[in-house]
Amino acid sequence: MTYLEVISKSVGHSRNLALFWLIVISSWSFIGCQRIESGRAESSASLQRIIIPKIVADISIDARLNEPVWQQAVRLSLAEKTGAKSGREATEVRLWYDDEALYLAWICSDSDIQATLTERDSRFWEEEVCEFFVTAGNLEQYFELQWNPLGGEFDAIIDNKLDGSGISNGIEGHWEFTAESMESAVVVDGSVSDSSDIDVEWLAEVRVPFSDLNVTTPKPGETWRGNFYRFNRGSGFEEELLAWSSVTLRSFHQPSQFGYLVFGE
Numbered sequence: 001m002t003y004l005e006v007i008s009k010s011v012g013h014s015r016n017l018a019l020f021w022l023i024v025i026s027s028w029s030f031i032g033c034q035r036i037e038s039g040r041a042e043s044s045a046s047l048q049r050i051i052i053p054k055i056v057a058d059i060s061i062d063a064r065l066n067e068p069v070w071q072q073a074v075r076l077s078l079a080e081k082t083g084a085k086s087g088r089e090a091t092e093v094r095l096w097y098d099d100e101a102l103y104l105a106w107i108c109s110d111s112d113i114q115a116t117l118t119e120r121d122s123r124f125w126e127e128e129v130c131e132f133f134v135t136a137g138n139l140e141q142y143f144e145l146q147w148n149p150l151g152g153e154f155d156a157i158i159d160n161k162l163d164g165s166g167i168s169n170g171i172e173g174h175w176e177f178t179a180e181s182m183e184s185a186v187v188v189d190g191s192v193s194d195s196s197d198i199d200v201e202w203l204a205e206v207r208v209p210f211s212d213l214n215v216t217t218p219k220p221g222e223t224w225r226g227n228f229y230r231f232n233r234g235s236g237f238e239e240e241l242l243a244w245s246s247v248t249l250r251s252f253h254q255p256s257q258f259g260y261l262v263f264g265e
Helices: 003-010 014-045
Strands: 049-052 074-077 091-097 101-109 129-135 141-147 153-162 168-174 183-189 201-209 223-232 240-243 259-263
Touching: 049 074, 049 091, 091 223, 101 129, 101 223, 141 201
Parallel strands: 049 259
Antiparallel strands: 074 091, 091 101, 101 201, 129 141, 129 223, 141 153, 153 168, 183 201, 223 240, 223 259
């Protein structure tokens, strides 16, 4: 029976009509509550999980990614931040670790590479950038690391005020923090900030020592929380916000939606 059919059959019967509206309003309230709870459940169920392999290898941080270890690294891909659809251009991240550090490689397809900023801790997210948010412990404090197509780096510690449901009520960034021993390199296949031609991609290779994250070498089976993001822009295209573990809320600073990073053997 449709909504209109029920209304038409209730005309002239005030008691039934009042009962009908009571049921409808109660149902709407119930459905609203269910949607809120479902949103939390879906958010939790959609959290990504990867196992990062432990590998012993000698490499040069040059963004060439030509060492065999990068073929053994775990691979993940980014999609539109809510997970509703794929990104306009592909983004792949590869990870592995050893006793000293975590290694990341970003492979960003990009037909119109846009960047002008190079100074450390610039507002890279206003152009194009890759971001890694990670914590070995409390979700209310984590590291934010960024790299852009011109080799710019950003590093900060973020304090996040979370409410009882894990939603952020605001952040405080400690930009004075510096990952002193972090190494990174970028290679660009194309021309940066020149929309007159068609670019191919940009690659970033990163070594993040565990000492920079104030932790010792993770034990096999140890689980951290983190997420990988990308701001992708280009002439004639809308800004594209990409994520590994889906973010259904407005900001990337929603640690309750970070994925799980499990350290393997």
